[in-house]
Amino acid sequence: MHTRTGHVVVIGGGIAGLAAAHRLATAGVPVTLLEATHQLGGKLQAGEIAGAPVDLGAESMLARRPEAVALARAVGLGDRLQAPATTSAAVWTRDALRPMPKGHVMGVPADATVLGDLLTEEGLRRVERDRDLPPSEIGDDIAIGAYVAERMGHEIVDRLVEPLLGGVYAGDAYRISMRAAVPKLFDEARTHRTLGDAVRAVQRSGAQPADVAGSGAAQPAAAFMGIDGGIGLLPGAVADAVRAAGGEIVTEAPVTALRRTAADGSPAQDRWEITAAGRTLHADAVVLATPAWSAAALLADVSPTASAELGAVEYASMALVTFAFRRADIEGLPGSGFLVPPVDGRTIKASTFSSQKWQWVTDRSPDLFVLRTSVGRHGEEEQLHRDDADLVAASLKDLAAATGLTARPVATEVTRWIGGLPQYPVGHLTRVARIREAVAALPGLRVCGAVYEGVGIPACVASAHHAADEIIATPTLARGTRRDRRE
Structure with missing residues (x-):
């Protein structure tokens, strides 16, 4: 493991950590990625069954x-x-495979005409009641299941919204934040009288509801x-590109301590000290790309506020x-x-x-x-x-x-x-904002990954790029990187 001026350590070898290391390495920043296990990629895992290559994680x-x-x-x-x-998919409900409806936003229809026989007659009539109800108060956030049930009834939530969201978050629609899971629909619902009108506004805009991974094939082919x-090939390809750009990747290197330290014995604590697998590294900056519970443990001493917020994530x-x-x-x-x-x-x-x-x-x-x-x-x-x-x-x-x-x-x-x-319950994005504010108070530290602004692969990559770009822009790192290049 090397220690250089302008050096960045990325902790976590899932797709977010790999994407951050790739962004840094290809920008000419000396980078070391530390992964606790023997395998890179996190939830992106290639495998084999009966000699056939398969994805054993995200597909x-x-x-x-x-x-x-x-x-x-x-x-x-x-x-x-x-x-x-x-992408012709179905919903197995009421003892039959029923065609997945089209023309909805994460399971929320503009009206009952698109639903076919998915719901009972009573369920279809309840969806149509949305247009006769007065506007609902949404506030700063609301559980998508609770809001849709209020407008269109529980049956549409239970038989369509819930399984679609369950494929993304493995969670409970009656707890999942509408603002986080379907942000465009949330914004439109705050300005339209009915939920159906909000759905139509989203559809007219061409916007997608959220960055979703999806466990069924229920979205249009182009989506x-x-x-x-297999998607599981992506982590290895990114790792190869990081190494080709001069970056270092170390597996079986669990990080057990993260603290601020002085660069040259001076009182100013302007660098980071990382303890991993019995070795100590020093870095000008750190990107923390681990699950919330791991990040909480590592930040317990340097940022108790961020640690407490991360520790509360389910x-x-x-x-x-x-x-x-x-x-x-x-x-x-x-x-x-x-x-x-x-x-x-x-x-x-x-x-x-x-x-x-x-x-x-x-x-x-x-x-x-x-x-x-x-x-x-x-x-x-x-x-x-x-x-x-x-x-x-x-x-x-x-x-x-x-x-x-x-x-x-x-x-x-x-x-x-x-x-x-x-899980992204009501208030999750506010929690994320508090985490980011606490982390930003520590020079040269950024966080990224599925816990912050989306669980899908593109959201994780975007989170990683944002973290890496902010690190690259820090004056200390920029000076150090220029000095490395001169050397």
């Missing part, structure tokens, strides 16, 4: 935000970007992109169960997959038919059919304590009930993401 990235696609192109993956082969070989855990079947045994599965509302009491919350959603999966493994299910929402941590065989059996039971699938898999893989997704 797509929002394409209508430019940051993640641009990063993929910058690290040499541009020719491997691939849109979904199909998302994958990578031939997370949801989930598991992905990936299956490989003989293709000859599979027939009649519809579209790209389906979402499952929690109100229906099933174990799985979604299933993606990977071999139908992604052409690269079929091209690379033509004799196999790959699909996956996801299990676990906020407050359902007990699901993660079930053993692998139990999760596989429960998933197969639900798949059979939903689709009639009776084939037996040739291989299965269970991937657990403990504390995988930060």
